[in-house]
Amino acid sequence: MAAKFLIVGAGFSGCVLANRLIKQLDCTIDIIDERSHIGGNCHTSRDEETGIMVHHYGPHIFNTDKKEIWDFVNSFVEFRPYVHRVKARVDDKIFPLPINLMTINQYFGKALDPKQAKIFLSSLADHSILHPTNFEDQALAFIGKDLYRAFFYGYTKKQWGCEPRELPASILKRIPVRFNYDDNYHPHPYTGIPVEGYSAVMEKMIDSPAIKLHLNRKFFPGEQHEEYNHIFYTGPLDTFFQFCFGRLGYRTVTFERNVQDGDFQGTAQMNFCDETVPYTRISEHKHFTPWEKHDKTVYFKEYSHETTPSDEPYYPKRLDADKRILFDYRKKAATLNGFSFLGRLATYRYMDMHNVIDEALHFATTFAQAFKTGKPLPVFPNIEDSI
Numbered sequence: 001m002a003a004k005f006l007i008v009g010a011g012f013s014g015c016v017l018a019n020r021l022i023k024q025l026d027c028t029i030d031i032i033d034e035r036s037h038i039g040g041n042c043h044t045s046r047d048e049e050t051g052i053m054v055h056h057y058g059p060h061i062f063n064t065d066k067k068e069i070w071d072f073v074n075s076f077v078e079f080r081p082y083v084h085r086v087k088a089r090v091d092d093k094i095f096p097l098p099i100n101l102m103t104i105n106q107y108f109g110k111a112l113d114p115k116q117a118k119i120f121l122s123s124l125a126d127h128s129i130l131h132p133t134n135f136e137d138q139a140l141a142f143i144g145k146d147l148y149r150a151f152f153y154g155y156t157k158k159q160w161g162c163e164p165r166e167l168p169a170s171i172l173k174r175i176p177v178r179f180n181y182d183d184n185y186h187p188h189p190y191t192g193i194p195v196e197g198y199s200a201v202m203e204k205m206i207d208s209p210a211i212k213l214h215l216n217r218k219f220f221p222g223e224q225h226e227e228y229n230h231i232f233y234t235g236p237l238d239t240f241f242q243f244c245f246g247r248l249g250y251r252t253v254t255f256e257r258n259v260q261d262g263d264f265q266g267t268a269q270m271n272f273c274d275e276t277v278p279y280t281r282i283s284e285h286k287h288f289t290p291w292e293k294h295d296k297t298v299y300f301k302e303y304s305h306e307t308t309p310s311d312e313p314y315y316p317k318r319l320d321a322d323k324r325i326l327f328d329y330r331k332k333a334a335t336l337n338g339f340s341f342l343g344r345l346a347t348y349r350y351m352d353m354h355n356v357i358d359e360a361l362h363f364a365t366t367f368a369q370a371f372k373t374g375k376p377l378p379v380f381p382n383i384e385d386s387i
C-alpha cells in the first residue's frame with residue numbers, strides 16, 4: 001500500500017522534498033501551509049498596480065556554485081541571467097558594494113591599483129587587535145575605522161538592533177573586500193532570476209496527482225495525524241514545541257511599499273549605511289527583470305526590528321543563548337517518532353535558496369533509503385553541524 005506523508009510548509013524545503021519523495025517512494029503527499037500562497041518566503045507574484053514581479057518577503061536572487069542545483073531548478077522553469085550590483089549610500093554619496101577597488105578609490109579619492117590598495121588598507125587596519133571576538137573588532141582589525149564607520153557601523157546597528165561590538169566576529173567573516181573592480185554581489189557561477197518568479201518554480205515542482213497542496217491550513221503543535229506514515233515539518237522549531245524552552249531569537253523586516261512613474265533609484269538595491277536613515281535598504285523590483293519594460297515602478301523600504309510573537313521570523317540571531325535553547329529543542333525532537341524537521345526555520349539557520357534545495361534533495365534520498373529498508377528515519381538533515 002502507498003505510504004502517506006504530510007509536509008508542513010510550501011516553501012522550497014517542502015516542495016523539493018515532495019518532488020523527490022514521490023520519485024523515490026510509492027507514496028501520496030499532502031502539503032499544508034498556513035499562508036494563502038505557495039512559495040514560503042520566496043513567494044513572488046505580479047503587483048496588481050504596476051504588473052511588476054514582486055518578491056513579497058524581500059528581494060531574492062538565485063545563486064549557486066553547484067551545477068546540479070542550477071540544472072535542477074532550470075528543469076522546471078526558465079531562468080534568465082541576472083547580475084546583482086548593490087549600491088551603498090553614505091553621507092549623500094553613492095558607492096559600489098561589496099567593498100572593492102572602486103569603493104576604496106572613490107571613498108578616499110585615490111587611484112590605487114590592487115597591490116597599493118592592499119598595502120593602504122593594511123595601513124588603516126588596527127593591528128593591535130590580535131584576536132577579535134566581536135563584529136566591531138573584527139572590522140577594525142581588517143579594514144580600519146574609516147571604512148568600518150562608513151559602511152558597516154550604522155547599517156549593522158540598524159539591521160541587528162544592537163551595537164556591533166555585541167555581535168559575534170563571525171558575522172563579518174562573511175563580508176568580502178575585493179582588490180579588483182568586480183562588483184558582482186553573488187560571484188557564484190550560476191546566478192539568475194526565474195522569468196515567471198519563484199512561486200512558479202514551486203508550483204511546477206509539486207505538479208503531480210500524488211501531491212495535494214492545501215493553503216490557509218495551519219499545523220498546530222500536538223495535533224494527531226494517524227493517517228500519515230510520517231510528518232515533515234518546515235516551520236519554526238520553537239513553535240512546534242510550544243516554546244517550552246523559550247523563544248529562538250530572530251530579527252524581522254517591515255516593508256513600506258511605494259509606487260511612482262518611471263525609475264526611482266536606477267538599480268535593484270540601494271543600502272543606506274547612515275545610522276540617521278531609519279531604513280536599511282530600498283529594493284526596486286523592476287530591476288530584477290531587466291528584460292521586462294514597465295512605465296511605473298514599485299519599490300520597498302526595509303525597516304529591521306526585533307521580532308514580536310505576531311511578526312514573521314526572518315534572520316536567526318543565533319546568539320549563545322539561542323544556541324543553548326536550540327540544543328534543547330533538537331534533543332527533544334530526536335525523542336519523537338514519525339517527525340522530521342528541515343528548512344531554515346526548523347533548523348534555525350540562515351540558509352539561501354540553493355542551501356535549502358540542496359539539503360532537501362539529499363534529505364529526501366536519505367529518508368527514502370531508510371524508509372525502504374526499515375532503518376531509523378532521519379530527524380534533521382544537518383546532523384554533524386547540529387547547532
Ligand SMILES: Cc1cc2nc3c(=O)[nH]c(=O)nc-3n(C[C@H](O)[C@H](O)[C@H](O)COP(=O)(O)OP(=O)(O)OC[C@H]3O[C@@H](n4cnc5c(N)ncnc54)[C@H](O)[C@@H]3O)c2cc1C
Binds near residue numbers: 014035040041236352
Ligand atoms: C529578506 C531575505 C532575503 C533573502 N534573499 C535571498 C536571496 O537573494 N537568495 C537566496 O538564495 N536566498 C535568500 N533568502 C533566503 C530564502 O528566503 C530561504 O532560503 C528560503 O525561503 C527557505 O525556504 P524554506 O522552505 O526552508 O522556508 P520558508 O520559505 O520560510 O517556508 C516555510 C513555510 O512553512 C509555513 N509554515 C510555518 N509554520 C507552519 C504551520 N504551523 N502550519 C502551516 N504552515 C506553516 C510558512 O508559512 C512558510 O510558507 C532571503 C531571506 C530573507 C529573509
